[in-house]
């Protein structure tokens with residue numbers, strides 16, 4: 319092949335959000351759109367020449383086409399080897415595992431996570447660095463700067479210089495193997511290696527968990543399990559782990575084929591979008607409801623955990639995992655030095671950290687903020703309220719890790735007992751010991767950008783007024799004359815990374831009440847059009863007698879207050895949220 323420079327001009331709006339660049343497929347399909355971003359990425363990386371990177375995605379529509387384009391740009395930019403998951407597939411945590419275990423320079427993940435796929439829906443791309451985690455702000459801001467000044471990209475062409483044709487078209491992405499090409503311009507080589515999409519990742523998980531014990535749990539008559547892959551990338555991984563390795567029944571994986579449009583669904587494992595699984599796990603609707611239900615999202619980094627007719631909030635899930643990890647999960651048997659959660663995530667984990675006497679960190683939303691803490695050995699288990707749970711085995715959240723963790727906890731708690739202990743029992747015992755953090759999130763999707771911004775600036779004004787009314791720095795603040803509970807903090811969350819000192823400002827308006835309850839507002843950074851407002855509400859209940867309420871009931875006073883003071887309904891014209899979790 320040869321390499322040719324192709325002139326281009328900047329395209330607006332190529333700024334990465336919470337987790338990469340996510341846009342409608344048709345936006346990505348515009349001439350030079352993907353080329354510009356990928357060239358901007360490569361231009362921002364030092365020591366790219368001759369390096370090895372991984373490439374793969376969640377299998378959504380346009381995945382393979384994008385892979386072909388990226389290979390040509392990689393060769394054009396002097397990358398030595400691109401390792402591609404077979405059929406272009408690598409779930410997000412598997413990508414992280416591949417980068418780490420093969421000590422790669424980095425990796426490119428093609429995913430828009432839980433956003434719907436298909437020709438009229440979303441596509442996405444993000445870059446992970448050599449620790450296996452999402453590129454930090456310092457890298458993404460360089461990429462964005464490059465997208466604004468780009469004037470040409472370098473692409474591999476046929477030896478006759480035809481820029482339209484793919485010189486690597488002969489590589490069959492469905493067949494594992496290595497093909498090396500020579501750059502006729504400078505005699506360097508470019509290698510495409512099609513690798514197994516699961517090997518490194520599954521081997522890693524097998525080294526962390528006691529698969530024999532888990533198989534024994536699967537074999538117990540009093541235990542049944544159902545996994546919903548939501549037609550996303552995790553179907554084949556789920557079949558390999560839950561059926562082949564753990565001996566689950568052949569029908570314990572539902573929606574297990576990866577579909578380019580996720581079957582028309584919204585591959586987000588929550589009570590709204592995984593309603594089919596939720597119904598199957600409800601003994602009132604299904605007499606054969608499984609003892610444990612679990613789901614993961616389009617790219618496999620999110621998870622939902624269900625018991626029989628029982629929902630485990632992600633904030634509780636990470637807290638329970640942290641509380642039991644050392645005893646129940648071999649990977650953590652040497653102990654934990656710290657844990658971390660994102661700011662909007664409920665504080666259940668904080669109480670476990672206190673109980674264990676370990677470090678607790680609160681970071682902004684987005685998994686990239688956990689990376690430094692993990693690299694520095696200061697946090698091993700991390701979680702986000704958005705159905706994200708993970709540990710330092712990789713640098714992404716990991717849905718299957720969370721599921722295996724819960725299976726391990728159930729196995730551990732049930733050891734030597736006649737009956738398998740239920741998920742509900744495990745969680746209610748946890749609440750008895752640590753108290754319960756009621757939590758709910760309201761999402762208002764595709765709100766007009768101006769209206770969403772108006773809500774935020776209204777909240778800024780409210781916070782400024784509240785703070786200005788203080789006569790001493792610690793004086794409790796009044797949020798609303800009719801609301802008794804006072805506010806102790808009203809700010810826009812800012813974070814200083816304790817490892818490298820980098821700062822992240824404006825990460826969410828929060829109101830922390832004197833009883834520890836919290837109301838938080840922020841704008842989503844993952845949508846592909848319009849704005850999404852997220853409202854998070856949390857209340858702590860120490861008393862066992864008060865721990866059995868429905869979260870919506872238990873939180874009602876705070877939810878009503880939050881809607882009233884934010885004027886959210888007035889500004890957006892939305893009576894109801896799109897999704898409640």
Ligand code: VG1
Nearest residue numbers: 336337431684685702704842843844
């Ligand atoms: C959302 C979640 C956040 C998560 C991010 C990526 O971001 O709130 O917790 O890390 O999605 O998850 P935002 O900015 O829309 O609130 V995934 O599974 O899309 O990689």
Ligand code: CO
Nearest residue numbers: 431432615619
């Ligand atoms: Co995801």
